[in-house]
Amino acid sequence: MSLTEQPVMQPPLATCTGVGKTWQTDGAPFVALRDIDLDIARREFVVFLGPSGCGKSTLLYLMAGLEQVSEGRIVCGGAEVTAPGTDRGLVFQDTSLFPWLSVGENVTFGLKMQHMPKEARRRVAQEILERVGLSEAIDKRPDQLSGGMRQRVAVGRALALKPEVLLLDEPFAALDVQTRSKMQEFLTQVWQQSNVSMVFVTHDIDEAVSLADRIVVFTARPGRIKTIIPVDLPRPRDTRNKAFHDLTDHLTDLMRDEVDRAFAEQERVR
Known part of the structure; x- marks a missing residue:
């Protein structure tokens, strides 16, 4: 330049x-x-x-x-x-996965609503689950996975819509x-x-x-x-x-007054 x-x-x-x-x-x-x-x-x-x-x-x-x-x-x-x-994709604290669908079907649920053909959805599910490290879980149900795995599925579901x-x-x-x-x-x-x-x-x-x-x-x-x-x-x-801890200490100081105010507000409302 x-x-x-x-x-x-x-x-x-x-x-x-x-x-x-x-x-x-x-x-x-x-x-x-x-x-x-x-x-x-x-x-x-x-x-x-x-x-x-x-x-x-x-x-x-x-x-x-x-x-x-x-x-x-x-x-x-x-x-x-x-x-x-x-x-805009959204991931909640609760994964909100459908328990009656497989992991792959959960990942591509939004694509099904967009009428993507089943074979194409399967390919997308395989690609997304490989990205989130769950390629072997495509046909499992959510209740067969750990909490961390279910959150990875939720992230994958959001990413599937690009x-x-x-x-x-x-x-x-x-x-x-x-x-x-x-x-x-x-x-x-x-x-x-x-x-x-x-x-x-x-x-x-x-x-x-x-x-x-x-x-x-x-x-x-x-x-x-x-x-x-x-x-x-x-x-x-x-x-x-040390730099990590210095920054967390700084943020703790910034947050202290706000946390105190939030607690005081909650007590007042109660």
């Missing part, structure tokens, strides 16, 4: 502008989110971190199109988000510590091997630092963006590294 040339700046994949969400109740309106401005770059791994009830999951569902914004707008891939779409962004709502929260660590490694590998952006909700500071390119720290309700922390540590992340 010559000295006069400027690097080409890629537009963000997803943008939240002035986003707010208020739930209308029988009593006073319940304000969940307010004044959210955020850009998500292509192939970026962004983690939402904040205390319970701060609106992290609400923002994820707004981005997925499962809920409608009260203020502002969300744009993904150049189009305003008003409903769910195949450009989304541009994968939205994950605390998918590893119910797993034991060892399985959770392995699933973090798995998800990082899937992200590095694909063109997808990931937006991941967690309460766990170590998990946030292990996964993120950027960590979006939320205030207590009504949720606002308190700060955005870039994570420049090399991958794979070494949790024993």
Whole structure:
């Protein structure tokens, strides 16, 4: 590139502008989110971190199109988000797999709804399950798999529709510590091997630092963006590294007041 040339700046994949969400109740309106401005770059791994009830999951569902914004707008891939779409995959804490379907049929359920032929769906299932390390489980039922395996199937199901962004709502929260660590490694590998952006909700500071390119720290309700922390540590992340611990300590300090406020709010409501 010559000295006069400027690097080409890629537009963000997803943008939240002035986003707010208020739930209308029988009593006073319940304000969940307010004044959210955020850009998500292509192939970026962004983690939402904040205390319970701060609106992290609400923002994820707004981005997925499962809920409608009260203020502002969300744009993904150049189009305003008003409903769910195949450009956005969503993975819940509960895998929500159909117990009467095989693993392969669960992975390609969305493709069946799109009327893809059975033979083609089988090929896609084989390809996806190989990517998530479960190629031998294609004909098993979900209840024959461990919790970590079922979450890998849920990730595979979301990837089968080839989304541009994968939205994950605390998918590893119910797993034991060892399985959770392995699933973090798995998800990082899937992200590095694909063109997808990931937006991941967690309460766990170590998990946030292990996964993120950027960590979006939320205030207590009504949720606002308190700060955005870039994570420049090399991958794979070494949790024993001093820089890793320095960053978790910094995030702990940032979160302390917000957690206290969230607890105080919960006590007031009770």
